[in-house]
Amino acid sequence: MKKVDFSLYDNSFYRPGSAARRGLWYLVSFIFFQSYLFPFSPLKRSLLRLFGAEISKGVVVKPCVLIKYPWFLKVGENSWIGEKVWIDNLAEIYIGANVSISQGAMLLTGNHNYKKQGFDLEVYPITIHDGAWIGAKAVVCPGVTCETHAVLSVGSVAVKDLEAYQVYSGNPATAVRKRIIE
């Protein structure tokens, strides 16, 4: 059988921004976002915007959040990014309004093609529509769209799109019930 050979790995096609911009963000992220020194959101919203993120008003950013590239991030009004959330956005991540990304959750945009000897990098955007809820320690996989008001329960892993107003659970996550808002 054929084997992978990481010496063939070539991600030179992938250009996520200048080295200066990435280096500066790495520092800002380390000091202001991945620490507990700045618990409040306004400064962090401003810093994200300064680095090209589109952050609507009222967005809450809790401590110890890891965001790979803010210039690939859009977040709608009043959405919450919880403590220790990991937004690993090698590609665009769109988060709508009134979305909760709960503590310890991960949004994952990078993948490798395991059918290729060079283990090729592949990046896919994530879209999380208005009112959706990504539970604590849940993971959203590359390319997934979470339709409006979908719920991904604690520790679950979304490998396919989540339908609107449905609650999902498990790894891989499957629909378990409807979400009915009174």
Place this chain on the structure above:
Amino acid sequence: MKKVDFSLYDNSFYRPGSAARRGLWYLVSFIFFQSYLFPFSPLKRSLLRLFGAEISKGVVVKPCVLIKYPWFLKVGENSWIGEKVWIDNLAEIYIGANVSISQGAMLLTGNHNYKKQGFDLEVYPITIHDGAWIGAKAVVCPGVTCETHAVLSVGSVAVKDLEAYQVYSGNPATAVRKRIIE
């Protein structure tokens, strides 16, 4: 269909302690608990007690532990709180004696009512009775009681009560075998 609107979110009913107390704990937690600078337990036991926790003798607190509010925490004799454990106790968490909370595990007390437009905060206590074992990277959800000597295996998610002397696995965790102590 109805939509959530986080501008309606109102957690003013929830009073977890004075701002001064929470602010001071935030600092102490950051320096002594969430770091690797203080690997040994005695100082951390004393600090937890100073902030209102009931910590019995012999309790082990490993490095990099995150405890939300120590005044909502009781831990019985000789129990272990592992490295990078996250005790997110917005409500009371009772841990009995001879309990092991293994590395990377999470105890989660906060929830949101996803059937409400205001995404209402709900907090529920967690009870983990004597001799239970919460495995590495496992999660115990709000309101769950783990009966005596229950085992939650690695990476599993307890969404319902765990029966005594039973081993649970999966997300959601289900009983897979009995625990028989020789």
Place this chain on the structure above:
Amino acid sequence: MKKVDFSLYDNSFYRPGSAARRGLWYLVSFIFFQSYLFPFSPLKRSLLRLFGAEISKGVVVKPCVLIKYPWFLKVGENSWIGEKVWIDNLAEIYIGANVSISQGAMLLTGNHNYKKQGFDLEVYPITIHDGAWIGAKAVVCPGVTCETHAVLSVGSVAVKDLEAYQVYSGNPATAVRKRIIE
């Protein structure tokens, strides 16, 4: 029914290295490995070798990696250890060549015998053969061997050996498809 009693816990048989060596590594790990201050691999490869690890050329070590005891670690050519990976190697961990341990994954070698009143420590080595891929936030349990080119998908938990050229998913992980490299 019988009960566990952690006052009977005795891990004195377990001798992972001198206190001086472990203390020094604790410090080096804290400063160089668990931080974001040293993003590049060459210095970290040298430090790992200095502490007894066998690290082949081209190994990539991302930031914020937690390695328990480097003297119990062997990594083959061009393998990757991703961001926030937790190598909890109380026992030997062998990682072959062209292996990817993706971000947030955990390799777990320590267990407790929950059938014993003393909750006896048990440690088992992990072997991950050439070309295998441990996905983001996945966990490999004590004693598991991942055969060549096995894949453990995002957030999955390997409790048994993984066969060669098979993709596994879930908790506990089960085989879901073959891996065919073009």
